[in-house]
Amino acid sequence: MLQLPDSPPRMKTLVSVDDSYKLCRQLIAKYSATFYLSTLLLSKEKRPAVWAIYAWCRRTDELVDGPGSAMTTPETLDLWEQQLESIFSGNPAENFDVALADTVQRFPIDIQPFRDMIAGQRMDLYRSRYETFEELYLYCYRVAGTVGLMSTAVMGLENTRNTAPWNREQQPYIPVKEEIALGIAKQLTNILRDVGEDARRGRIYIPLDDLARFGYTEQDLFKGVVDDRWRSLMHFQITRARDFYRKAEKGISYLSADARWPVWAALMHYSQILNVIERNDYNVFTQRAYVPQWKKLRTLPLAWMRSQVL
Numbered sequence: 001m002l003q004l005p006d007s008p009p010r011m012k013t014l015v016s017v018d019d020s021y022k023l024c025r026q027l028i029a030k031y032s033a034t035f036y037l038s039t040l041l042l043s044k045e046k047r048p049a050v051w052a053i054y055a056w057c058r059r060t061d062e063l064v065d066g067p068g069s070a071m072t073t074p075e076t077l078d079l080w081e082q083q084l085e086s087i088f089s090g091n092p093a094e095n096f097d098v099a100l101a102d103t104v105q106r107f108p109i110d111i112q113p114f115r116d117m118i119a120g121q122r123m124d125l126y127r128s129r130y131e132t133f134e135e136l137y138l139y140c141y142r143v144a145g146t147v148g149l150m151s152t153a154v155m156g157l158e159n160t161r162n163t164a165p166w167n168r169e170q171q172p173y174i175p176v177k178e179e180i181a182l183g184i185a186k187q188l189t190n191i192l193r194d195v196g197e198d199a200r201r202g203r204i205y206i207p208l209d210d211l212a213r214f215g216y217t218e219q220d221l222f223k224g225v226v227d228d229r230w231r232s233l234m235h236f237q238i239t240r241a242r243d244f245y246r247k248a249e250k251g252i253s254y255l256s257a258d259a260r261w262p263v264w265a266a267l268m269h270y271s272q273i274l275n276v277i278e279r280n281d282y283n284v285f286t287q288r289a290y291v292p293q294w295k296k297l298r299t300l301p302l303a304w305m306r307s308q309v310l
Contacts, residue, residue, distance in 0.1 A: 012093070020098035021048040024055035027096075031058060034269045037296055041262035049107055049154045052099035056087075057147060059096060060117055064124040074125065081118050084111070109153040113146035120146075128203045133240075136207050141180060144187035148179030155263070156256035178251020182263075185244035186270050192237055193273055196224065196285035206237060224285030234282040238274050245271050253310060260307035268299050 015023070028051050029036045039050050063072045063080060083093050088111050092101040103109065120142025130136040157172050191198075191205040198205060199222050211217065214233040216225075245267060252263050269291065276289035 014092060014098050015095045017098055017102045020095055021051060023096055024051040024099050027058055028054045034291065034296065035266060038262045038266035038269065041265055043258050046154050046259070048099065049103040050151060052103040053150050055096050056100050057117060060121060064121045072125065074122065077118055077122055081115065084114055107153045109150060113149040116142050117146045129208055130205065131208050133207045133210070136205065137184065140184045140187040145180035145183035148183045149176065152179050155259035157254055158256050173254055175251030175254045178248050181244045182248035182267060185241050185248055188237070188241040188244065189270055189273050192234065192241065192277060193284060193289045210236065226281065226283050226285065231282050234277065238277065241274060242271065261304050264303040264307045265300055268303050269296050
């Protein structure tokens, strides 16, 4: 009797590119309404690419902060990095990856910031404290500063703004420091907004030497003590975050014209969270700093004006 060979393993059938982008859009709309609003100001060509990048970043973050994070090990992140390599080689393994694989073929995106973000997630596996701001800065760069580097290849640069009229062959200025600064500012904002939530998970992201400088202890933080020491400490942290927002502002004018408005909007929307923290008397233990949608929409005309003149 003729014996047929064993059937080859069936390959997983993935969604279409368009459907994958839709999944990415739904993810960002669900989990980051502030950022999603800003992406709607991008051109139709660039908008889905930013959604694809965000979806990958969100799913990467979920590995250590999501519902199943207790099961995440260094080996989990090793596999995730291998999957990243497959995406960049045009072989996506999951439905969300299809959109990112398409994006990295259409835009000159470097893989290194993605690797750096995974390295940031590795830090969360074994660290729950940071002694100094220098240590925290590295973490913030990896988990957030990298996003600016990922996105700039999609946003594009304005060559006429970046070079002298008599020397168009000169390489345009790439605002790397400013891109990273925006990510750092947003991550510091997240840290200050989420102090209470992180404390309930046993995590403290405010540098310990800053706590000591203001005479505020870990025990005070876990108890949610809001007093003059805490207010002074938070004022110091907010000032630091705003300094990074100011550094980031200087780089927006180097982006292509159609990207400046959404980036200004994102910057202004996110920085408003700091204003809410102040209005809440720095109580981030029982009050979540939330910017209502109407206030975000009211910011858009000013963001547009800044995109035209700054």
